Amino acid sequence: MKNIILKFLFFLSSFVSAQTIQSLYFQTNKADLNPISKSKLDSLANLKASLTFRIFGNADFTGSAEANKVLSDRRAKAVQDYLQARIGENLSIGNTIGLGETKQINDNSTEGLKQKNRRVDIFIERKFEPGEKISRKDLPNFLNVKVALMKVKDTFSLPDVNFIGGRHVWLPQSYYQLGELYKKLRDNPSLIVELQGHICCEYDNFDGEDLDLGTFNLSWTRAKAIQDFLLKQGIAENRIQIIGLGHLNPVVYPEVTEMDMTRNRRVEIMLIDK
Incomplete structure (x- = not known):
């Protein structure tokens, strides 16, 4: 896990001035944060720039569409609650929403591909001044x-x-x-x-x-x-x-x-x- 966290910290150090993203992954039918996810969120909470986090929960096709919507909401809320308890005044949380199974990245044909759909995406944005590019x-x-x-x-x-x-x-x-x-x-x-x-x-x-x-x-x-x-x-x-x-x-x-x-x-x- 140490190597994963080091790579993530490098990712943060090279953070572009527009928008970037961090994705966290979950077990089937679960909304609990694992140690790797918590470490990534701790790193986000310690960023010094003035940033906004927008949080989107996702699910694979396991279960009904209604159940997957509820599950994605729980995943997004778990991330929101964890960050909210740790961020400073320079950081804020924007919209938090569960998208259910509507934003499939992969076709769910293998367990590895399913895992990519069981995720929360955190969009990390800084405010642009009018006309800035x-x-x-x-x-x-x-x-x-x-x-x-x-x-x-x-x-x-x-x-x-x-x-x-x-x-x-x-x-x-x-x-x-x-x-x-x-x-x-x-x-x-x-x-x-x-x-x-x-x-x-x-x-x-x-x-x-x-x-x-x-x-x-x-x-x-x-x-x-x-x-x-x-x-x-x-x-x-x-x-x-x-x-x-x-x-x-x-x-x-x-x-x-x-x-x-x-x-x-x-x-x-x-x-x-x-």
């Missing part, structure tokens, strides 16, 4: 950087590969860059990468709804779409890992224009091995 420094272009200069765990951009809002379908201008990505992986067979999916504009959930699939894992399905494309071209599956990061690391925030939204609907690449 953040814009992250551009990452190096994966297609332009020489492999010899790449370092393991470095993250790279995949410019001009963006997606239709609410869908895992990329825009037409993305095809050329995806072809170049395939060629780079083909020509450098030792490269192993992780495709990291992102979304825009969804701040009441960790991830967005994939309108084609009806699941709330849009960032993951975007990464999966590119993985599927590369697999069809002949790249080995064990060379392409995928993860969905929701809206947690925007290029620009808040999204004001359509261009802002498009820039955040993206997939980035982390080098796993070369």
